[in-house]
Amino acid sequence: MKAMRLFAVALLLLSGGAISTSAVAASLEPPPGAASCSGCHTVSIRTKTDVPRIHGRNAAEIIAAMAAFRTGARASTVMDRIVKGFTENEIVQIANWLATQKEGRNVGQLQR
Ligand code: HEC
Numbered sequence: 001m002k003a004m005r006l007f008a009v010a011l012l013l014l015s016g017g018a019i020s021t022s023a024v025a026a027s028l029e030p031p032p033g034a035a036s037c038s039g040c041h042t043v044s045i046r047t048k049t050d051v052p053r054i055h056g057r058n059a060a061e062i063i064a065a066m067a068a069f070r071t072g073a074r075a076s077t078v079m080d081r082i083v084k085g086f087t088e089n090e091i092v093q094i095a096n097w098l099a100t101q102k103e104g105r106n107v108g109q110l111q112r
Helices: 002-028 059-071 079-083 088-100
Strands: none
Touching: 059 079, 059 088
8 A cells, every 4th residue: 555655656756747847848949930030040150141140139129129020110121021920929939939049159050
């Protein structure tokens, strides 16, 4: 009986651990649409680009810029069209994720 109870506690602990691990893994996954930004906004600090860098930027800054593109308050070549493909909630999630990202020296090295 005692062994059974121990087993149950161990199972609970294990599943608790599994749940929190998957929650962490999920928060590191890019939210829907976020990967599409990287096609133009490079993650690699080795790449020379005129497209402004957005990885690692403050989330509020990104959200504000996207809102300005949406209304047309800020002139743009492509972002006014891109932002219309996303809901405001999606933009918030993408901005929060981008803010956690770091530009890297080794990212995209293979494409050179
Ligand atoms: C087709 C290429 C392209 C894609 C895809 C793209 N962007 Fe952009 N982005 C640009 C360009 C070019 C600019 C400069 C403004 C303009 O001309 O539209 C810009 C500007 C921005 C800015 C303003 C940055 C600053 O420093 O002022 C933000 C924020 C931004 N993009 C976020 C995003 C997000 C978030 C996504 C993905 C949902 C995304 N962009 C997808 C090309 C792109």
